[in-house]
Amino acid sequence: MTEPLLQLTDVHTHIGPYHILQGVTCDIPTGSLTMLLGRNGAGKTTTLRTIMGLWRASSGKIRFDGRDITTCSTPSIAQAGIAYVPESMAIFTDLTVRENIVLAARSGPVDSARLDWMLGLFPALKRFWNLPAGNLSGGQKQMLAIARAIAEPRRLLLVDEPTKGLAPVMVRSMIEAFRALKAAGETILLVEQNFYAASALGDNVLVMDDGRIVHSGAMSDLVADQVLQQRLLGLSLDAHQ
Structure with missing residues (x-):
């Protein structure tokens, strides 16, 4: 095995x-x-x-x-x-969605193919790409937290x-x-x-x-x-x- x-x-x-x-x-x-x-x-x-x-x-x-x-x-x-997404999400609310992702990719810019894949998983992040993460809904913040965790393989x-706390949709x-x-x-x-x-x-x-x-x-x-x-x-x- x-x-x-x-x-x-x-x-x-x-x-x-x-x-x-x-x-x-x-x-x-x-x-x-x-x-x-x-x-x-x-x-x-x-x-x-x-x-x-x-x-x-x-x-x-x-x-x-x-x-x-x-x-x-x-x-x-x-x-x-190993990547960890805590219940608190721990995103930077004063930074834009893009800046949150950039900070999570410690080894350099996110590969364009990987970025397209991530935004395909969470389309809402693309709409709010250049807006402060604090403007996102609770569900969208959770999506950003997961996207940060997978910004690198x-x-x-x-x-x-x-x-937790999300609407059914x-x-x-x-x-x-x-x-x-x-x-x-x-x-x-x-x-x-x-x-x-x-x-x-x-x-x-x-x-x-x-x-x-x-x-x-x-x-x-x-x-x-x-x-x-x-x-x-x-x-x-x-x-x-």
Whole structure:
């Protein structure tokens, strides 16, 4: 079997006196979109931030593309090819859309073919190209945050709740954009609370509870099992249609 692109083994993370991750073990296969689901406070965001080195793992091991990155700095993890889109989006609202993209491409100007591809994913960004990013709607800001993450080729995208607070029409646009990213062969680990979006996108699923992975498998199997949905997440897909 092919070695996973990302592998967490018994990862623990403490934030101050709080023991947030309590032995997270999971694999992220290359070329897949893996959903990370769980109730509020389960440890999903902490998992992403620990992978990026923004919070340091207390113990355990994180391997990326065969390399141990557990103790690496965040800049070095980013340079290895991991991009992170936080829930806050972290765009520069006073800068134009174009300037946000330029700043994200640290190795030089964005290749014109890649820029055309990005703007094809998110057409709204082209319309607002020379306007301050602060003028964008919430959904458009989320699109810009993702576009910044892929301004340069990346090996892995970590995305935290991209559809949170978006209107249904924007959720559908986001789903289509992620489908296109999947079709392009991107490897994505995506935290999502919208189970409808998760079911539409996920190849694989990890479910967290109380700082641990309590379920892993094919997303299609979870979608087909309402009893399992209710037990793991306290919801069912029918309630989110």
